[in-house]
Amino acid sequence: MPRSPCETMDAFICGICGGQDRYVLSEVDGKTGRPLTTALCLRCAVAQVTPRPDAETLHTFYTQAYRETYKGVHRPKKKHIVRAVRLARERLDWLAPWLAPGARLLDIGAGGGEFVAVARARGFEAEGIEPHAGYAAHARAAYAAPVASAPLDALEPRPTFHLVTAFHVLEHLRDPVAALGRLTQWLTPEGALAIEVPNLLYRYAAPNNTFFAAHLFHFTPQTLAQTAARAGWATQATQVAGDGAVIRAVFRPGASPVELPPASLAAEITALYARRTWGRYLASPRVWRKSLARLGRVAEEYFWSWRCREAQDVIRRLA
Numbered sequence: 001m002p003r004s005p006c007e008t009m010d011a012f013i014c015g016i017c018g019g020q021d022r023y024v025l026s027e028v029d030g031k032t033g034r035p036l037t038t039a040l041c042l043r044c045a046v047a048q049v050t051p052r053p054d055a056e057t058l059h060t061f062y063t064q065a066y067r068e069t070y071k072g073v074h075r076p077k078k079k080h081i082v083r084a085v086r087l088a089r090e091r092l093d094w095l096a097p098w099l100a101p102g103a104r105l106l107d108i109g110a111g112g113g114e115f116v117a118v119a120r121a122r123g124f125e126a127e128g129i130e131p132h133a134g135y136a137a138h139a140r141a142a143y144a145a146p147v148a149s150a151p152l153d154a155l156e157p158r159p160t161f162h163l164v165t166a167f168h169v170l171e172h173l174r175d176p177v178a179a180l181g182r183l184t185q186w187l188t189p190e191g192a193l194a195i196e197v198p199n200l201l202y203r204y205a206a207p208n209n210t211f212f213a214a215h216l217f218h219f220t221p222q223t224l225a226q227t228a229a230r231a232g233w234a235t236q237a238t239q240v241a242g243d244g245a246v247i248r249a250v251f252r253p254g255a256s257p258v259e260l261p262p263a264s265l266a267a268e269i270t271a272l273y274a275r276r277t278w279g280r281y282l283a284s285p286r287v288w289r290k291s292l293a294r295l296g297r298v299a300e301e302y303f304w305s306w307r308c309r310e311a312q313d314v315i316r317r318l319a
């Protein structure tokens, strides 16, 4: 295993396994160009920002600034709604085996409430929790979707949900294992948890689109299962979706052995990121095919944005 080029940073302690050996994957925030260290734990192979910001800084960021920073808005634009509805449909199709008719769903990090709204349009009793006040208010006003504007920890858990979902949430949290541990309190005894996170092993990400301040942790299918096992979750199903860019997994509460990955996984990750340059990225035919497909999706988003006067129309037409 190659040693990290940076040996002067503060002591590293892995936020998942407590390991202290690390390899620096990146020293810059790809979105802003500011210094940001993302290191790979050589024990559990989870990549992570180090040092991690404190809890108060994160709380202020997600309740007030996150959406503005990354999407430039304080409530979703119609093209974002079209995209979110299409994703909600795809996720609900994948989750169908875990959803009995009329099941109760809780979506954590509900954003503008599109997943909750599409689930309700399909007959489920869905509600959401979203820290950003503007997005939560949009969900309530546009879809009459019950989306509470609060951090999860501030709410009294109700063990009444058959499925709890958290799409692109875990990678933003300061302590994913502790957060996963608390989620059992929201489930009925036979309930399940669905998680979606970016895939650290995705080969076709733009070089500036993997490591940035909002993503504190980076998982592979194997390290996501290992992280969940530490919090008392047993993996039921895993899917690598979106052309390899995301990992979806379903868990149930249950003892599961915590299996550290073989050293070959850390080696595979370090090799992948050592090779990642703009030159290689732009020379890849797969990247150009991906860009063409994205152009098609963007055109479709503009078309539906134009056809639908109100956010609710997008749900009605596309859900």
Ligand SMILES: [Zn+2]
Pocket: 014, 015, 016, 017, 018, 019, 041, 042, 043, 044, 045, 046
């Ligand atoms: Zn670790």
